[in-house]
Amino acid sequence: MTTRLVSQVIVSMLLLLAPGSLRAADFVSDFGFVTTVPDGWLILSRAELKANADLFDNLVTTPGLEGADTRTIQAVQAQIQSGKMELLFRTEGSSPGFVDNINVLKQIGKVPKAAELQAFCATSASQLSAALGHPTTVHRCELAKNVPSPSVYIEYDGILAGTRSMTYQIRKSDNISLVITATASNATADRVRPDLESIVRNLKLE
16 A cells, blocks of 8 residues: 555645656656646656755655654655656645645555455555554546456545545456555546546556
């Protein structure tokens, strides 16, 4: 569950990086896939994040994260600063003080099969609650449809109050998964969800 925290802990830093970013369209990921990103999103590449690693020092002091597990935040900080993620964020329509965003990560792990889904979903809420530092409700947990590789979709309360996170775990190979997570305010989640679905639906693995 640690990787699902990334999009939520960096939101206060996004506007600082925005001027150097390019508008998204066709997205060629360093993680071995190509997709099309809807208008209104900017990309921060792995190289940009790593080059601006100093902006992500001391994430444990970020307002709103006081209740989250310190070790989890430190692990996320290490991922950001070592360039192990890619990030997209909305340029308009986000709520004051929060930027709707999508992060992309690659991790070791198998995507649950249909026979394993019930057990996976049953433990998701407790694992997320422990990682996020507060009781967390899982709103959806299911096999994903219209994805070009076996995938699981899970939707749950974000680490910040009033946010919703939406994660696709997508099989890249037997033991490697792509994890693509959107985090949006509750007010804009219905707008962000179709964009995330479009990105995943158009994804082509390389």
